[in-house]
Amino acid sequence: MPNRNSILIAFLMLTLIGIGYWAYDSNLHVGAQKKPPLVRENADYYLIDTQITQYDKAGELDYILTSNSITHYPHNDTTLLQTPHVESFSDPQKPLVADALNGKLLPGNQDIELWDDVVMTQADLNNGSKVRMDTDFITIYSEKGLAVTDRPVLITNDTGRTRAIGMEAFYKESLVKLKSRVRGFHEPKP
Incomplete structure (x- = not known):
């Protein structure tokens, strides 16, 4: 039983770490995808x-x-x-x-x-x-x-x-x- 509880706790910890990393990593990609609008500065x-x-x-x-x-x-x-x-x-x-x-x-x-x-x-x-x-x-x-x-x-x-x-x-x-x-x-x- 103690082995089973430690496996469950380890699984929950890894899941929380994975969710945290996924949330952090997706925020990085969202910021990188926003590009400033292209402004044409040469003469028309x-x-x-x-x-x-x-x-x-x-x-x-x-x-x-x-x-x-x-x-x-x-x-x-x-x-x-x-x-x-x-x-x-x-x-x-x-x-x-x-x-x-x-x-x-x-x-x-x-x-x-x-x-x-x-x-x-x-x-x-x-x-x-x-x-x-x-x-x-x-x-x-x-x-x-x-x-x-x-x-x-x-x-x-x-x-x-x-x-x-x-x-x-x-x-x-x-x-x-x-x-x-x-x-x-x-x-x-x-």
């Missing part, structure tokens, strides 16, 4: 000498973007631009023109980042004045009529020059907010 199209015309929700011309080349990446829906030239018509009386060496259309194709030798000019067709803004990086939010940078900026107009670190330019309203280290000079028109 590339165009040379391109012009993009964007209209707003009311069907009015919003902006025209020309670029030497554009490359679209579907995994994050961004489009890289080489030597972009943007003409914004959100206010037909005060058109905004922006040029840079590089740029990127952000997801949704409404907002644009420009960097490397960024030059923005805005002319007021009513009074003939012109403002030029130079920086090395800026983001243009076309629906808001806003251009934002945290980098150094130089603003030049008919009556002076102003330097600052950081800027918010509400170009539809012809309003510029400078963030810090503002320095400049102003010469009134005779």
Whole structure:
């Protein structure tokens, strides 16, 4: 009888050990079978000498973007631009023109980042004045009529020059907010 009890206890122990190992081993295989989804990070199209015309929700011309080349990446829906030239018509009386060496259309194709030798000019067709803004990086939010940078900026107009670190330019309203280290000079028109 004692031999029979020890065989039964040994059998139960081996069964419990087998069940424990099976549960542990199956958890290892379940984790190994889950693979991360395959993300395609290469470009899905590339165009040379391109012009993009964007209209707003009311069907009015919003902006025209020309670029030497554009490359679209579907995994994050961004489009890289080489030597972009943007003409914004959100206010037909005060058109905004922006040029840079590089740029990127952000997801949704409404907002644009420009960097490397960024030059923005805005002319007021009513009074003939012109403002030029130079920086090395800026983001243009076309629906808001806003251009934002945290980098150094130089603003030049008919009556002076102003330097600052950081800027918010509400170009539809012809309003510029400078963030810090503002320095400049102003010469009134005779």
